[in-house]
Amino acid sequence: MTSAVATRSRQPTRRKQDTSHPQGPARQDAAPRAPQRSPHPDTPDTAEDFARLLTLPEGAEREAVRQGVITAWLPMADRLATRFRDRGENLEDLKQVAALGLVKAVDRYDPERADAFATFAVPTIVGELKRHFRDNTWGVHVPRRVQEVRAKVRTALRELSVSLDHRSPSVAQVAAHTGLSEDDVLLGLEALESYKSLSLDAELSDDDDGYSLKDRLGTLEPGFGLINDREAVKPQLARLPERERHILYLRFFCDMTQTRIADELGISQMHVCRLIARTCTRIREELGTAPEPADSPEPHPEQDHPEPEQERTAA
CATH class of the missing domain: 1.20.120.1810 (Four Helix Bundle (Hemerythrin (Met), subunit A))
Structure with a gap:
């Protein structure tokens, strides 16, 4: 019995000696160390x-x-x-x-x-x-330096708004925080508004009237191009005889045909056609815009004469 107790008491001591020895049998029975895993499951071993x-x-x-x-x-x-x-x-x-x-x-x-x-x-x-x-992703092309300035200004605005109790910092405060000049800060603030362009179809009000930005944009008035021409011919028209000026007025401002003008003045339609052609040629020559001889055909009767709108453009 004494020998059995002595045997049991020696077993833990022998197990401890075996595990501490690098060449002991416990070294062979130990499980292999698991490979170190990535903190993200989407990083496979390839x-x-x-x-x-x-x-x-x-x-x-x-x-x-x-x-x-x-x-x-x-x-x-x-x-x-x-x-x-x-x-x-x-x-x-x-x-x-x-x-x-x-x-x-x-x-x-x-x-x-x-x-x-x-x-x-x-x-x-x-x-x-x-x-x-x-x-x-920029609505307009912005140089890379301006983009970097914009990023610094945006970060400074976010950081300073926290320290200033959500108050908007001044340009000087942003400049001091970023180390940029005030001009660069202003450039960065302007670039902040240039990242995304506003659509012309964007509604400007919450109403259901569909009022959009494009409704506030002006269009080119076609009459603006005629202002210089009208002002240029005014002196020449004022120097015309009364009958010729009246004929031009009836033709180009009242859109009357040559036949109606002839009936009103008591002359022939061919005579009206010749007066209009001669008067327009004289005005062009005085303005220095007379066409080449090949572009100046002889006056034709009513059926071959240009329409009022075409004559108005030529005049």
């Missing part, structure tokens, strides 16, 4: 696939491995795209941009020069998203 891409020649097999790697990392690209979802862009468009960045990262990644693919892919995808916002 080290073997990247190693195969280095050895495979161009062809269908290599393209299949490449597509498999891209598909495996797409969830991470979608996650990075969601970081920018509150900036006015459609989330699906951002996911497409992130997928494009992922493709570039897969094609450029060299496992012999970089550690893990995620450390290389994340900056590439985020850079592609930022480039998309910089180059494709």
Whole structure:
């Protein structure tokens, strides 16, 4: 009995010695250490696939491995795209941009020069998203320096509004906070309003009258182009004889035909046609706008004479 107790008392001591010895049998029975997991479940282990891409020649097999790697990392690209979802862009468009960045990262990644693919892919995808916002989302083209100034001003406004109890900071305060000049701060504030353009169909009121911005825009008045011409011919018209001036008035301002003018004045229609042609030619010559001889046909009867609107334009 004494020997049995002694045997049981020696067993814990022997187990402790075995586990502490690096070559003991307990070392062989220990479970292998689990690999370190990424904090995100969308970062798969594709080290073997990247190693195969280095050895495979161009062809269908290599393209299949490449597509498999891209598909495996797409969830991470979608996650990075969601970081920018509150900036006015459609989330699906951002996911497409992130997928494009992922493709570039897969094609450029060299496992012999970089550690893990995620450390290389994340900056590439985020850079592609930022480039998309910089180059494709502005309503007007803005230089890159102005965009950087705008980003600093926007960050300063957000930080200062918290410290100032949500009061809007002054230009001088923003300049002191960012280290920019006041002119650059004003430039950044102006750029803040240039990111998105306002649609002409945007309604300006909450009523149901459909009053939009384009309803407040003026249109080009076609009569403005005739002001200079009318002012130029006024002196020439004033120097015309009374009958010729009256004929021009009836023809071009009252839209009367040559036959009606002839009946009112008691002369022939051909005579009216010749008077109009001669008077218009004289006015053109005095203004220095007389046409070439080939463009000055002889007056024709009523059926061949231009319509009143065409004559008014010629005059």
